[in-house]
Amino acid sequence: MLIQPLITSASNGNWMNFMTWSPFGVPIPGDIVIINHAVVLDTSFAYSVGSITVNASGSLIQNSPVRDIMLNGVNASFL
Secondary structure, three states: OOOEEEEEEEEEEEOOOOOEEEOOOOOOOOOEEEEEEEEEEOOEEEEEEEEEEOOOOOOEEOOOHHHHHHEEEEEEEOO
């Protein structure tokens, strides 16, 4: 069984900034991502497994109208 990494926002910031996340690093498709801060989506990507959860204390806002998060697969979720 493959264990999916749990990545949680640690501060407000850009998705691609490793300092936004705990543990340090940039979430990639397949990770379980929990957003508790204001995170700016400064990239596009596709998820086929893993999940992204934006809690009430957090937000996920794109910095360009052409940013996308694509979910493709029964094991991908955006909550």
